[in-house]
Amino acid sequence: MRNVGHSIPKIDGMSIAMGKPAYTEDLAMPQALVLKILRSPHAFAKIISIDTSKAELVEGVECILTYKDVPKERFTLAGQSYPEPSPYDRLILENVVRYVGDEVAIIAAVDEKTALKAMKLINVNYEVLEPVLDFEKAIGHSSVVHFEEDLSCNFDIGLHKEKNIVSSHEQAVGDVEKVLEDCEFVVEDVYYPQAQAHAMMETYRSFTYQDHMGRLVVVSSTQVPFHIKRQLARALQIPATKIRVIKPRIGGGFGGKQTGAGDVFAALVTLRTGKPAMIIYDRQETFSCTTSRHAMRINVRLGADADGFIRAIDLEVLSDTGAYGEHASTVLSCVGEYTLPLYNKTKAVRIRGNAVYTNKMPAGAFRGYGATQGTFALESAVNKLAERLAIDPTEIRLKNISQKGETFLTGHGVQLGSTALDRCIKKGREMVGWEEKFPRQRMSGTKIRGVGMAITMQGSGIANIGTASAEIRLTDDGNFALLIGATDMGTGCDTILSQMAAEVLEVPLDKIYVSAGDTDTSPFDPGSYASSTTYLAGTAVIKAAEELKGKILAQGAKFLGVSKENVIFEELSVHRIDGKGEISLAKIAEQTILGMGNLQLAAMATHGSQISPPPYVAGFAEVEVDVETGKVDLIDYVAVVDCGTMINPNLARIQAEGGIVQGIGMALFEEVRYSNLGKMETNTFMQYKIPCRQDVGNVRIAFEESYEPSGPFGAKSIGEVVANTPSPAIVNAVYNAVGVQVHHLPVTPEKVFLDLQKQR
Numbered sequence: 001m002r003n004v005g006h007s008i009p010k011i012d013g014m015s016i017a018m019g020k021p022a023y024t025e026d027l028a029m030p031q032a033l034v035l036k037i038l039r040s041p042h043a044f045a046k047i048i049s050i051d052t053s054k055a056e057l058v059e060g061v062e063c064i065l066t067y068k069d070v071p072k073e074r075f076t077l078a079g080q081s082y083p084e085p086s087p088y089d090r091l092i093l094e095n096v097v098r099y100v101g102d103e104v105a106i107i108a109a110v111d112e113k114t115a116l117k118a119m120k121l122i123n124v125n126y127e128v129l130e131p132v133l134d135f136e137k138a139i140g141h142s143s144v145v146h147f148e149e150d151l152s153c154n155f156d157i158g159l160h161k162e163k164n165i166v167s168s169h170e171q172a173v174g175d176v177e178k179v180l181e182d183c184e185f186v187v188e189d190v191y192y193p194q195a196q197a198h199a200m201m202e203t204y205r206s207f208t209y210q211d212h213m214g215r216l217v218v219v220s221s222t223q224v225p226f227h228i229k230r231q232l233a234r235a236l237q238i239p240a241t242k243i244r245v246i247k248p249r250i251g252g253g254f255g256g257k258q259t260g261a262g263d264v265f266a267a268l269v270t271l272r273t274g275k276p277a278m279i280i281y282d283r284q285e286t287f288s289c290t291t292s293r294h295a296m297r298i299n300v301r302l303g304a305d306a307d308g309f310i311r312a313i314d315l316e317v318l319s320d321t322g323a324y325g326e327h328a329s330t331v332l333s334c335v336g337e338y339t340l341p342l343y344n345k346t347k348a349v350r351i352r353g354n355a356v357y358t359n360k361m362p363a364g365a366f367r368g369y370g371a372t373q374g375t376f377a378l379e380s381a382v383n384k385l386a387e388r389l390a391i392d393p394t395e396i397r398l399k400n401i402s403q404k405g406e407t408f409l410t411g412h413g414v415q416l417g418s419t420a421l422d423r424c425i426k427k428g429r430e431m432v433g434w435e436e437k438f439p440r441q442r443m444s445g446t447k448i449r450g451v452g453m454a455i456t457m458q459g460s461g462i463a464n465i466g467t468a469s470a471e472i473r474l475t476d477d478g479n480f481a482l483l484i485g486a487t488d489m490g491t492g493c494d495t496i497l498s499q500m501a502a503e504v505l506e507v508p509l510d511k512i513y514v515s516a517g518d519t520d521t522s523p524f525d526p527g528s529y530a531s532s533t534t535y536l537a538g539t540a541v542i543k544a545a546e547e548l549k550g551k552i553l554a555q556g557a558k559f560l561g562v563s564k565e566n567v568i569f570e571e572l573s574v575h576r577i578d579g580k581g582e583i584s585l586a587k588i589a590e591q592t593i594l595g596m597g598n599l600q601l602a603a604m605a606t607h608g609s610q611i612s613p614p615p616y617v618a619g620f621a622e623v624e625v626d627v628e629t630g631k632v633d634l635i636d637y638v639a640v641v642d643c644g645t646m647i648n649p650n651l652a653r654i655q656a657e658g659g660i661v662q663g664i665g666m667a668l669f670e671e672v673r674y675s676n677l678g679k680m681e682t683n684t685f686m687q688y689k690i691p692c693r694q695d696v697g698n699v700r701i702a703f704e705e706s707y708e709p710s711g712p713f714g715a716k717s718i719g720e721v722v723a724n725t726p727s728p729a730i731v732n733a734v735y736n737a738v739g740v741q742v743h744h745l746p747v748t749p750e751k752v753f754l755d756l757q758k759q760r
Contacts, residue, residue: 003499003509004713007650011495011514012249012488022249024221025280028207032276033062035266036115038105038122039289040097043131043359043678044143047095047124052105055121060114062273064122065106067093070268074150075234077260078326078364079224081465081526083154087166087325089146092235092264097126098145098323099359100679101289108269108277131359131678135320136297138164138356145323145357157329158354166321167329167355171336173409174348176301179312183303187385191300191377192744193727195320195672196293196665197682198366199690202251203286204261208269209276211244216267218245223257223487224527229519235264236271243267247517250489254662255365257489258529259291259326287688288680291364292672294331294355295320298377308391309345310382310400315374317353322362328355331363334370339378341408341614342457343400349409359678365529367662368723371458376745379454379728383735392438393453393732394429397618398422401455404706414611418706418716420642421455424618427702428453428640432620439736449624449635452732456619458721459612460711461532467608468537469523470544472501474552474601475513476593478572478586480505484516485525486537491719492651493533497541499647500712504545506569507585523604531615531717534647536607538712543605551601552585555592559583613708615716616642619660619725622697623733625740630753632734634664634697639722641703645714649703652718656701659722664699665691666723667730668746 016022052064070092078086093103105122109115130143138145146161153159158168180186207219216238222228225245233240250257262279269277281289296319303312317335321328336351366372386393401421407413429435432451440450471483482501488494498512505511516522525537549569556574557567560581567574575582593600622636639660646652669689673681682688707714727745735741740755 001503003503004647005645006648008495008499008509008648010492011498016249023202023251024205024207024219024248027219027248028278029209029276032207032278033108033110033269033273034112034115035269035277035279036107036112036119037103037265038107038119040100040102040104042097042126042128043100043133044129045097045126046129047097047104048127049125050105051123055118058114058118058121060110061118062108062275063269064118065093065268065272067095071235071237073234073237074152075231076326077231079227079258079260079527079529080330082230085155085157085329086327087151087153087159089151090324092268099361101361102323106265106269108273132164132357133359133674133678135295135318135356135358138358139354145359164357165354166325166357167332169329169332170352171410172350176312176314176348176350179348180301180303180314183311184306185304185385185388186301187381187388188301189381189384190743191298191380193296193373193376194745195295195363196366196670197287197672197688198254198256200252200254200256203283204281204290205279206263206266207276207278208266210270210274216243216270218243218263218267219248220245220263221250221257222247223253223489223529225487225517225519226485226524227527228260228263231260232264232267236267245519247487250487253489254367255369255529256291258365258527261290284683287683288361291326291362293366294363294373296373298373300377300381302381302385304385304389308389308396308399310343311345311347313340313343313346313349315339315351315377317351319353319355320358320363321355322358322360324362326362326364331370335374338371338458339374340410341402342378342455344402344406344408345400346409360674361680367659368720371456371720372724375454375456375724376727380731383452383728383732394425394434397425397455417613417710418644418708419616420704420706421616421618423704424616424640424642425455427704428618428620428638431700431702432622432636432638434620437622443624446626446628447624448627448737449622450733450737451620451622452729452736453618453620454725454728454732456617456721456724457614458531458717459614460535460717461609461612462530463612464610466526466530466532466536467606468525468532468540469604469606470537470540471523471602471604472544472548474548474589476589478589479511479513480507482512482514483522484514484537485522486533487517487528489528491528491655492648493528496534496647496651497537500538500541501545504542505549507572531720534715535711535717536609538715540605540607542712543607544603547603547605548601551603552588555601556583556588559588559591609710611710613710613716615644615718615721617721617725619729621726621729621733623730623737625734625737625752627738627756630749630756632668632747632749632752634668634730636698637664637726638700639725641701641718641722642706643718644706644708644711644716646703646705647713647715652703653701655718656722657699660699660726661691661696663723663726664696666745667727669695671746
């Protein structure tokens, strides 16, 4: 293949590296009003009175809006296909605040200094309520986080708001209790994956204005432009046709920008004043006033027979969704969806759980989306089971994983179309030197090294729900315009989708020009989430390109005076098979569009899938533990990935490296923490550490390709799955080194040191 399978540089890479204007703030009008948000100092309170009179007198203040000035229609900020499974539980502004940082008032002024000056003059009287801060005590707490009567859901997600339960979920196949009773070996433990911040480079921001037709135009750093459009229509109570959302370049998202943030505030100000408005979240707001990964408590029970076959998996989950229910139900269900099928010799599997409201910043979508938390718990338990059985951790996995053609207990009879997980495990075991290093090596009197491992799976889009569209046009100069709704957030999907189009059309990549992320001109796409872009949007691109290629052949044949069956496309021209004539692509375009053809050749395709084929990763960690201090250094991390066919090997490697480092951060450093009063204590990079280059040791990525028959050119996803293995693998490596089993992430020196003291 000429384009697919090659490490072609990102088509926007050089422009971004050179600092060309491309991001939301770059595109804002210089005279745009500057917005600032007055935020709640309390975790839970009612607003008794709010006085903005003094603030409104400040010169340069355009308007100040409170809960009295906004529509009273509840909505969700979750970027999910309609109808959203998340509850409609928030207003633009409300007379109840539910976490420290919740919005109280919007200040619009000519500049930031003026807006901040006015903010200080707003006087608010609160009735402070008792907050719900411990998610393990949320159910049945005397305080009810959402007591309003107009909260609603599109589906029955198990909402019991009077008990602070946002969503309940249960899925079971087989009699778990009976199978566990019959198992020779049963392990049980409780694990606590923590809340984690997205920490993307570009903070949340939105720029709004009205065009010459009076329509609201929103330029937003978002992963989900079409969902933002729908959110704004509901929240602002205006027709969606009156809204246009444009997505420029995005400086990182990691799922955070699958949830709306400041768009609705800027849009409201523009509608009220008729003036352009710009809101930029500072780093502290990005940390404490948006979303994080869901913190969870996961109880795991595993049962196995004497031969080492895992026969039962039972998960009981409690998920902290914070003050609002964005993504509460879907993240909860994904804990089981991407773990229960991982081992396929089971006779019974079950997941039960609740997502609960607390008076903390909302949790939302985050790379891995429930699978990360579930993998930490399940894989930690599998490593414990391997020790009980005296079986090598690599061997127990090879014995129990799924094989091509098998069906999952939870898979509704769908056969597994592709997997190279067995090869991933074997290759990773060899790369890390498992046979020589497992379980530990003493390096000195105080330094001990250990190795650990984990495996994981994810999905490729959302089966029976996810859909994507693409349009390709032959332009009047003989090039191709590729119109996509998919959102490139630095991942390189614009490049990958162009490669697929060029491959099908048999043209050089530079003949393809991409237009993306504009709800007026792009065909519908839900956005970049659920690891869907390559798999779904890629297939839509292929379908559209194949249809357009057929039209080009037919038109070329017409000009050459023969039937379509008597021509071929080669070297940018349509040739008669008998060699008696040819016409160039440029000439076809000229005569068809500009000449007497009266036709622009174009094709559009939409693709959805009834299945979500899983990519796989086998992860191996080598750590060195200082027994005097408890400090853990990551020496080596090996990840072997099965993402089907690699469309662009270099971009796949970068995705894998980034995801592994994000997982290392979760394992060793990152944790969103709150004070006793509910104020976030980790709201800057001074308090919240993400790993730097010195922290991650040697990260090595390898691939074992499979071929997924339902995917474009055999491809599956890679975006999320790569974040899941570091936590359980590193925890296992620490245990193998010094016998310390950490159940509450992250693995800090304090936790290791204190546990070592207990052993003495």
